[in-house]
Amino acid sequence: MKIxxxxxxxxxxxxxxxxxxxxxxxxIRERFKYGNELSRDEIVRTHKILNEHGLAxxxxxxxxxxxxxxxxxRHLWQxxxxxxxxxxxxxxxxxxxxxxxxxxxxxxLKQRFLPATAALDIWWCQGFSEPxxxxxxxxxxxxxxxxxxxxxxxxxxxWTTLAQYADWIFCLVRTDPNAxxxxxxxxxxxxxxxxxxxxxxxxxxIDGGYEVNEVFFENVRVPADQLVGxxxxxxxxxxxxxxxxxxxxxxxxxxxxxxxxxxEYAAQTKSGTGTLLEDPxxxxxxxxxxxxxxxxxxxxxxxxxxxxxxxPNPASSVLKLRGSELxxxxxELLLDIAGQDALPVGADEIASPGWAxxxxxxxxxxxxxxxxxxxxxxxxxxxxxxxxxx
Ligand SMILES: Cc1cc2nc3c(=O)[nH]c(=O)nc-3n(C[C@H](O)[C@H](O)[C@H](O)COP(=O)(O)OP(=O)(O)OC[C@H]3O[C@@H](n4cnc5c(N)ncnc54)[C@H](O)[C@@H]3O)c2cc1C
Numbered sequence: 457m458k459i460x461x462x463x464x465x466x467x468x469x470x471x472x473x474x475x476x477x478x479x480x481x482x483x484i485r486e487r488f489k490y491g492n493e494l495s496r497d498e499i500v501r502t503h504k505i506l507n508e509h510g511l512a513x514x515x516x517x518x519x520x521x522x523x524x525x526x527x528x529x530r531h532l533w534q535x536x537x538x539x540x541x542x543x544x545x546x547x548x549x550x551x552x553x554x555x556x557x558x559x560x561x562x563x564x565l566k567q568r569f570l571p572a573t574a575a576l577d578i579w580w581c582q583g584f585s586e587p588x589x590x591x592x593x594x595x596x597x598x599x600x601x602x603x604x605x606x607x608x609x610x611x612x613x614x615w616t617t618l619a620q621y622a623d624w625i626f627c628l629v630r631t632d633p634n635a636x637x638x639x640x641x642x643x644x645x646x647x648x649x650x651x652x653x654x655x656x657x658x659x660x661x662i663d664g665g666y667e668v669n670e671v672f673f674e675n676v677r678v679p680a681d682q683l684v685g686x687x688x689x690x691x692x693x694x695x696x697x698x699x700x701x702x703x704x705x706x707x708x709x710x711x712x713x714x715x716x717x718x719x720e721y722a723a724q725t726k727s728g729t730g731t732l733l734e735d736p737x738x739x740x741x742x743x744x745x746x747x748x749x750x751x752x753x754x755x756x757x758x759x760x761x762x763x764x765x766x767x768p769n770p771a772s773s774v775l776k777l778r779g780s781e782l783x784x785x786x787x788e789l790l791l792d793i794a795g796q797d798a799l800p801v802g803a804d805e806i807a808s809p810g811w812a813x814x815x816x817x818x819x820x821x822x823x824x825x826x827x828x829x830x831x832x833x834x835x836x837x838x839x840x841x842x843x844x845x846x
Contacts, residue, residue, distance in 0.1 A: 461528075469532045472511075476540035479505055489541035489713060491814050493665065496579075496621045502543050503576040512545040513574045515700070517558050520570045527760045538709025548580040548617075549573045551700045553626040556644065556693050560685035569646070581649070583613040583627035583671060584694065590615075591834050593628070594638045594691065598673060600629035600645055602680065607631075607645060609653075609676040615828070619656050619669040625649050632688050644690035647678040661824075663817035698830065699772050705829050706779030708753045714786040715745060721793050721811060732793060745785055752778050770842040777835040780825035791819040 461469065477485075484498050506512040507521075514533055516522035525533070537544060544550075554573045557565055572578045589596040598611025609629060619625070627645050635641030649656065653676035659668045685693055719742060722733040732738050752775070759771045791798050794812035798819075801808055826832045840846040 461532075465528055465532065468529055469536060472533060472536045473540065475509065475511070476537055476542045479509065480540070480542045484543065485541040488543050490717070490811060491818050494543055499543055499546060500576050500579075503545050503549075506542075506545055507575050512576075513550050513554055515551070516554055516570075516574070520554075520558050520566065521574045522558075528757075531757065531760045535709045538707065539713060541713055546576055546579065547701070548582055548622075548626075549576055549578070552582060552697050553580045553646070555700055556626070556684060556697050559696065560644075560689075560693050564681065565646075565684065578623045579618075579621050581616050581619040581622035581625050581671075583616055583625045585615045586612060587614050591831055593694070594642065596628055596630060596642065598627070598629050599633070600631050600643060600678070602631075603677075605680050607678045607680055607683070609645070609647070609673045609678055611673050613671040613673075614668075615659070616656075616669045616671045617667055617828075619649065619671055620658065620666070622649050625654075625671065626684075628690050628694055631690075635688065639691040641688055642690040642694070643687050644684040644693045645678055646682045646684065647676065651676050651678070653677070661821065663820040665817065665821060699769075701829050705825070706752070706756060706775040707783055708749060708756060708779065711749055711779070711782050711786050714783075714790070715742065715749070717811075718742070718786065718789045718793060721790070725793055741789070745782070745789065748778075748785075749782055752782060770838065773830075773835040773838040774843070776829055777832055777839070780829075780832070783825045784822050787815070787819040787822040790815040 480502055484494065484502055487498075488494060503512055510521065510523065511533065513521050514523035514525055514530060518524050523529070534544070554570060557569055557573070561569070569578065573580065583598075584593060584596075586596050586598060596611075598609065598613065600607035600609045607629070609627070611629070613625075613627070616622075616625070624646060627647065628642055629645050630641050631643040632641030647654075649671070653674040655672040655674070657670045657672070658666050659670060660666060661668065684690075719733060722738060722742075723731050725732040727735045727738070733742075755771075755778075756775055759769055759775065790811075794815040797808040797812035798816040800813040800817065830838075
């Protein structure tokens with residue numbers, strides 16, 4: 457196993473490091489670094505800069521804007537982006553629907569959607585989960601019934617992230633209710649969220665923020681040529697998509713940045729006769745977190761250096777499981793540093809730093825990381841069956 461960088465890889469990394477820090481606006485990176493919510497425009501602006509330089513969709517086939525990079529180059533592309541606090545290319549476009557259309561879509565669908573998806577001229581959202589179909593996704597009940605050249609879609613999706621910004625939705629729908637296995641009757645359909653019969657309703661999260669929605673479909677007419685691949689093969693495409701989604705969630709670079717911020721704040725926080733950062737118990741907690749993160753990073757590098765066939769690796773479940781836990785541990789660290797200042801007060805007369813006021817909502821918001829993209833329990837089940845053979 458060789459996980460040190462070659463001179464070429466070092467040069468590649470340094471070039472990206474410079475690019476991210478000079479080409480992506482510093483104000484966007486700064487706001488993103490300190491946990492501020494970005495606007496739709498800021499996300500689109502960053503994505504477009506990356507795309508114009510060939511850095512939004514390197515994981516796609518070369519003919520559609522991808523790069524013929526090694527797994528290590530792809531890893532460096534993402535890690536350096538996170539370390540520079542660059543908001544990553546919109547995951548629904550770059551990691552999810554784009555690769556599915558590129559691998560399984562017709563030439564017509566590729567030409568119609570891939571350039572606009574890479575450029576974020578279309579903002580996609582993910583319509584998979586339903587009120588009774590999350591971990592058990594194959595139980596989904598939204599139906600699509602063929603009617604001439606169209607499908608008529610009825611049902612409901614839930615937890616649809618940023619649907620309020622979206623132009624189009626990629627949706628898992630049931631096209632054969634009588635299939636012998638429930639996985640066999642599912643299809644992968646694309647449609648405009650402005651279609652008549654689509655209603656989007658916000659869900660307010662525990663941190664007070666608005667990032668997820670319920671999406672209802674009432675007799676939505678969808679042209680049949682917006683089906684990806686073959687009818688009733690959607691489960692295969694969904695599994696392919698989820699493998700990509702999980703690998704992207706690990707977030708080692710992002711967690712490193714957060715630990716750096718926590719140390720910065722701890723150095724400004726008084727404790728006894730010194731600072732919190734000098735407190736031996738606190739220092740030990742930070743060291744343990746850093747060690748755990750290093751172990752995860754080495755595991756990620758090992759997975760990367762062993763996966764050259766481009767297929768999602770079952771180890772993506774290990775990375776998702778541990779990566780999401782460490783992201784949560786870091787938000788907990790920030791919350792503890794903030795102490796009594798950890799909640800927003802919204803009053804000028806109370807002296808409480810902005811970062812501290814954001815730490816409480818940030819901690820609450822990150823409870824999501826062990827749920828979305830498949831919960832921790834689901835990842836453990838996948839690890840048990842596909843890696844450990846239990
Ligand atoms: C912030 C956020 C954003 C999301 N964004 C999207 C999105 O954009 N699009 C989308 O389609 N979905 C999205 N999701 C949905 C997400 O994929 C589901 O929440 C997730 O798959 C869990 O499903 P569920 O919520 O129905 O919980 P359930 O499946 O009901 O699970 C409830 C609990 O039971 C446990 N459990 C369930 N089954 C088992 C089992 N077999 N063995 C052991 N334990 C089990 C789970 O681990 C969990 O702890 C999002 C979720 C969140 C929180």
